[in-house]
Structure formats: C-alpha cells, structure tokens
Amino acid sequence: MICRTKRCEFLTEGMGALPFEIIGLLQPPFTFDTIRNNYPGCLQRAAHWQTQRKLATQSYVANPLYAETCSTSCQRIFPLSWIPRAADSRLFLESGLATSFCECKPPALKRILALAVVALSCFSSSVATHADVLPVDFFQSTHLIGGKQGSSLSDLAKSLSNGGYETAEGSNVRLDKWYAARSVDIRLDFITQISPRLGVLWGFSTGERGEKYTIDPSFKYGFLAVYPISKGSKFSFSATTTIGGRFRERSCTADYGDIGGVQQVNCRMAATEMDPAQTLNHLVNQEPSNRNQVSLQYTINF
Amino acid sequence: MKTVRSLIAASIVAATGSAFAQVEAVDMAAPLFNANWQSSDVKAAFNSGYTGQGTRITVVDEYRATAQQITGRMLAAGLQRQTHGYWTSEEANLTAPGATIVRQQFATGAPISLAPTGLNVINASYGMVAAYGLTNVRLGGTETSMVSYAKNGQAVVVKAAGNDAVNMLTRNVYGQNDYLSVNLKGAKSAIFVGALDKNGSATSKANIASYSNRAGTDAVVQKQFLMAGVAANQTGLAGTSFAAPIVSGYAAILGSKFKTAGATQITNQLLNTARTDTINGYNVAVHGRGEASLTRALAPVAIR
Numbered sequence: 001m002i003c004r005t006k007r008c009e010f011l012t013e014g015m016g017a018l019p020f021e022i023i024g025l026l027q028p029p030f031t032f033d034t035i036r037n038n039y040p041g042c043l044q045r046a047a048h049w050q051t052q053r054k055l056a057t058q059s060y061v062a063n064p065l066y067a068e069t070c071s072t073s074c075q076r077i078f079p080l081s082w083i084p085r086a087a088d089s090r091l092f093l094e095s096g097l098a099t100s101f102c103e104c105k106p107p108a109l110k111r112i113l114a115l116a117v118v119a120l121s122c123f124s125s126s127v128a129t130h131a132d133v134l135p136v137d138f139f140q141s142t143h144l145i146g147g148k149q150g151s152s153l154s155d156l157a158k159s160l161s162n163g164g165y166e167t168a169e170g171s172n173v174r175l176d177k178w179y180a181a182r183s184v185d186i187r188l189d190f191i192t193q194i195s196p197r198l199g200v201l202w203g204f205s206t207g208e209r210g211e212k213y214t215i216d217p218s219f220k221y222g223f224l225a226v227y228p229i230s231k232g233s234k235f236s237f238s239a240t241t242t243i244g245g246r247f248r249e250r251s252c253t254a255d256y257g258d259i260g261g262v263q264q265v266n267c268r269m270a271a272t273e274m275d276p277a278q279t280l281n282h283l284v285n286q287e288p289s290n291r292n293q294v295s296l297q298y299t300i301n302f
Numbered sequence: 303m304k305t306v307r308s309l310i311a312a313s314i315v316a317a318t319g320s321a322f323a324q325v326e327a328v329d330m331a332a333p334l335f336n337a338n339w340q341s342s343d344v345k346a347a348f349n350s351g352y353t354g355q356g357t358r359i360t361v362v363d364e365y366r367a368t369a370q371q372i373t374g375r376m377l378a379a380g381l382q383r384q385t386h387g388y389w390t391s392e393e394a395n396l397t398a399p400g401a402t403i404v405r406q407q408f409a410t411g412a413p414i415s416l417a418p419t420g421l422n423v424i425n426a427s428y429g430m431v432a433a434y435g436l437t438n439v440r441l442g443g444t445e446t447s448m449v450s451y452a453k454n455g456q457a458v459v460v461k462a463a464g465n466d467a468v469n470m471l472t473r474n475v476y477g478q479n480d481y482l483s484v485n486l487k488g489a490k491s492a493i494f495v496g497a498l499d500k501n502g503s504a505t506s507k508a509n510i511a512s513y514s515n516r517a518g519t520d521a522v523v524q525k526q527f528l529m530a531g532v533a534a535n536q537t538g539l540a541g542t543s544f545a546a547p548i549v550s551g552y553a554a555i556l557g558s559k560f561k562t563a564g565a566t567q568i569t570n571q572l573l574n575t576a577r578t579d580t581i582n583g584y585n586v587a588v589h590g591r592g593e594a595s596l597t598r599a600l601a602p603v604a605i606r
C-alpha cells in the first residue's frame with residue numbers, strides 16, 4: 001500500500017527524519033479547532049479524535065482508527081517502538097508535542113476490519129473510558145485463539161447421513177453418499193488486542209459441502225473486555241455474532257413411476273408415507289446454533 | 303340363472319389357547335394396539351403419522367349382532383370378542399388409522415357408496431360361495447357394485463383369497479367355488495390376498511399359511527395375487543380374512559401419499575412392488591406376485 005504523502009499531514013517537531021512530506025507544522029499548544037482550520041483533510045480524523053477526547057475524561061484517548069491505519073500502513077513513521085504507552089500518549093497530546101494524521105487508505109479487508117474496530121470502540125467506549133487504548137500493529141496484536149475442524153452443523157450433516165431405504169425395485173439407497181462432506185468445515189478464531197483490557201474477537205469458517213447440502217462460509221466478530229476487580233480477580237465479558245454459516249439441504253429428483261411421476265423430494269423422506277411435495281418442507285435450512293454468543297466470566301487467582 | 307345370496311364368510315382358523323376373556327369394544331379412534339402382529343412397515347407408518355388420511359376404506363363384512371362372535375387380540379389393552387366384520391375393520395383401521403373406515407354389511411343388496419374425493423378402497427374378507435361350475439351367476443347389489451368399481455378402476459378392491467388351501471378359482475373340498483373372486487378376476491383394480499404364516503423378511507422368510515388359497519396356474523390371477531403375513535400366534539386370529547385388511551390399509555396409505563393417483567395405479571403399485579425374497583421357496587403359482595411391501599410401494603423407482 002502506498003501512503004499518499006501529500007494528504008498526510010504531519011504535525012510535530014523533533015521527530016527526526018521522516019519519509020513523508022511535512023505539509024504543516026503547528027506549534028504547541030494547539031487545539032483541534034486549529035487542526036480543523038488549518039488542515040481540512042484532517043477534519044474527519046480530528047473530529048473523531050475530539051470525540052474520543054471528550055469521552056476520555058481522565059486522559060486523551062488515541063483514535064483507534066488512527067492507530068490502525070497509521071500504525072500499520074505507515075509503519076516507517078510510527079514503528080512499534082514508537083507507539084506511546086497510555087501515559088506517553090497523554091503526555092504528547094497534552095503538551096501538543098507530537099501527533100500525526102494520515103490519510104493512508106487500507107485495502108478493503110483491512111478497511112472493514114478497521115471499521116469493525118471503530119464500531120467496536122464506539123460500542124464499548126462507555127465501558128472503556130478508563131481503558132488505555134494502544135495504537136498497535138494489527139498483525140502483531142492479533143493472535144490465533146482457536147481452530148476446529150467440523151461444527152455442530154457438520155455433525156448435523158453426519159446425522160443426516162445415517163440410514164437409507166430401498167427403491168421400489170429393491171435397490172439400496174444409502175444416505176451417506178449424499179451427506180458425506182467433500183470438504184469439512186474449518187474454523188479459525190482470532191483475537192486482536194486493541195488495549196490491555198479490550199480485544200476484538202473475530203474468525204471465519206471455510207464452509208462445507210456435500211452432494212445434498214452446503215454449509216456456507218461464515219465470519220464471526222465481537223469483542224472481549226476485561227475488568228480487573230482486584231489484584232487477583234477480574235471480570236471478562238465477551239460477545240460475538242456470526243454472519244453466514246447457514247446449513248442448506250438440497251432436494252432430490254425422484255421417479256415414482258406411474259403412480260407419482262417425477263418429483264422434487266426431500267432425499268431422506270422419498271420413501272416415507274409423506275406426500276413428496278410436503279417432504280420439501282422438511283429440508284433443513286438452519287443457522288448456526290451459536291450465532292450470537294455472550295459470555296460473562298469472573299476469574300479469581302489464588 | 304341362479305342367484306347366490308349370503309354365503310359363507312371367510313373361515314376363521316381358531317388360535318390355540320381359547321381361554322380368552324371378553325372385553326369391551328375398542329375405541330377405534332385411539333389405537334393402542336398390540337403391534338407385534340403388524341409388519342415393521344406399518345409400525346413405521348403409524349409412528350410417522352401419515353397413515354391413510356384423505357382415503358376411505360369400506361369394509362364389507364359381517365356385522366350382525368347375531369353372527370358368530372370371535373375372540374382375539376389386536377390391541378395391547380387385551381382381548382376382544384366381536385363379529386368377523388368388526389375384526390377386519392379394526393385391522394384395516396389399525397393399519398391405516400388416518401383412513402375413514404366405513405362398515406357395510408355384506409350381501410344386503412345395497413350398493414357400496416364411494417367417497418367423492420380421495421382414494422376408495424373396498425375390503426372383502428368374504429366370499430360368495432356356491433357349487434363349482436355354475437354359469438350365469440348373478441351377484442347381489444352390494445357385490446355387483448364392488449365388481450363394477452374394480453373393473454372400472456374406481457376403487458381398489460381387496461379380496462381375501464380364501465381358506466380352502468386350493469388354487470384360486472378352483473373347486474374346494476366341498477365342490478364349491480367363490481363367485482365373487484370369479485367376477486373379480488382380471489378387474490383392473492382388484493387384488494386377491496393370500497396369507498403367509500408371518501411377516502417375512504430377507505433373513506426370516508415366511509411360508510404360505512396352511513389354509514391359504516394359492517395363486518394357481520392362471521396367469522391372470524397370478525398377476526393380481528398378493529400375500530400378507532397373518533400372525534395368528536399374536537392375535538389368535540387366522541385366515542386370509544386378516545390378510546386382506548392389511549393390503550387395504552397399505553392401499554390407503556399409498557393413497558394418502560399419492561393423492562392424484564387412481565385406484566388402478568395404486569393397485570399396480572402394490573402388485574409391482576411385492577417382494578419375493580421374503581418368501582420361502584417363492585413360486586408364482588403359489589405366491590403370485592409375492593408379499594406386499596408397503597416400504598417398497600412408497601419408495602421411488604429411482605432417485606438422484
């Protein structure tokens with residue numbers, strides 16, 4: 001990704017050699033109105049930053065979007081070693097020594113992730129007032145926390161594969177050929193830490209296919225917030241939701257000969273007493289059972 | 303011309319152990335039945351709840367209070383003592399509980415009424431017996447309507463094969479013949495049903511019951527001859543009279559699945575899907591098309 005330098009405004013002094021064009025300089029102390037008035041390109045960022053500042057009564061809170069985009073996209077400006085701790089951040093902002101704005105445009109995926117982080121940040125801002133949000137590198141702050149092959153819906157497909165029946169002429173029809181997975185669903189779950197007390201939970205699954213069913217790929221997202229109660233105890237709260245992952249069963253084409261002709265039918269129920277058309281009402285079309293999850297946990301160390 | 307009037311209902315072979323207690327008549331709407339006499343096909347159908355809805359089974363039989371009372375056990379609740387017609391209609395009901403059961407006294411002369419919609423099945427667990435070799439026999443109004451419906455494909459007519467242990471339409475030991483069967487021969491929606499000694503399976507094959515009439519050598523009869531298991535050791539009731547209501551129930555269940563199918567199509571489906579691998583020493587001249595299989599009759603010919 002190329003950082004469009006002419007739209008990057010660097011407001012600092014004493015930061016050393018920089019690869020970006022310095023298009024403005026504000027001497028401290030400065031206000032956000034100063035930024036807005038002098039550097040319209042930074043308007044959105046500044047406004048958001050200001051919002052964050054208002055929310056943070058005790059300290060200025062760095063804009064997570066700002067941290068995300070600039071710390072990852074413009075790493076040469078802000079190497080991780082530079083990323084200020086909360087106290088540093090407050091110091092910088094209060095003294096007006098250094099801050100920066102960057103209009104680097106992340107690729108679509110990263111943009112989505114960044115938006116998710118912003119949304120999450122807004123959602124949890126009321127509870128994260130005292131949290132010290134760190135501008136961190138996305139990849140370095142992201143950890144794989146779970147991986148699994150199969151799911152409850154994979155198990156459902158497996159259960160549908162049991163048994164079979166005979167055709168009118170006595171040939172065996174085995175359901176396992178229709179409900180055996182060609183590729184089993186694989187899920188990976190990650191956490192991206194955005195502060196010592198807040199992380200974004202996210203993950204995805206590959207989906208699964210059999211001849212007569214499909215489990216759609218899914219994307220899972222949410223957050224984990226940790227609240228220390230005392231030195232040895234803490235509450236943690238997490239909430240996630242999943243998009244996609246639906247189980248869809250497909251029908252079969254059955255030939256009943258003179259008595260019923262050719263009809264679409266639920267593969268599993270073709271030989272039951274049920275009207276073939278009615279069996280279609282029993283095709284499985286099911287969301288993941290754990291689509292929305294909320295967890296509250298109290299941990300005590302002893 | 304000779305008119306054959308009320309003749310002999312299908313004979314009942316008494317079960318061993320006759321110390322049966324008499325119980326009240328059963329509530330037909332609540333079939334807590336002794337399912338051990340039924341095939342696994344029927345149990346599965348019953349459990350699924352799709353058991354003949356939208357069809358009518360008219361059981362033409364003996365219901366008069368003065369008729370012989372027979373003791374048997376089809377329900378888990380205990381023994382019952384009732385006339386032949388109440389037994390056969392109860393058996394049809396237990397096979398296809400969703401079907402409307404209509405009881406009609408045989409040989410009254412009253413034509414059988416058909417339901418205006420849905421499949422009609424007529425069960426005839428009796429015969430119209432007279433001396434063998436008569437020509438120009440005239441049946442009464444009830445049976446005439448039954449034969450007409452079978453020939454026109456208006457109702458599936460299921461006829462008990464008879465308990466004389468002879469080939470169909472041949473002279474029995476009394477020198478008699480069943481003229482209802484004679485008239486139903488070749489009718490496009492008529493089925494003759496003989497009895498097996500149990501419900502057969504590929505691993506536990508059944509034999510023809512000792513009393514049951516056989517399909518015989520007439521190819522026309524062979525093509526419309528089925529068999530069904532009669533578990534007399536469970537019910538205390540034996541005879542092809544109790545084979546026919548099973549097939550009537552099967553027809554009703556098929557009719558509730560294939561709502562647009564006519565009586566002839568239902569009949570052919572039952573005949574074409576009969577199993578021969580569940581019968582010991584299957585022989586078309588004995589067993590006709592084989593043992594009726596509800597499972598196969600419900601199944602598609604092919605599926606993909």
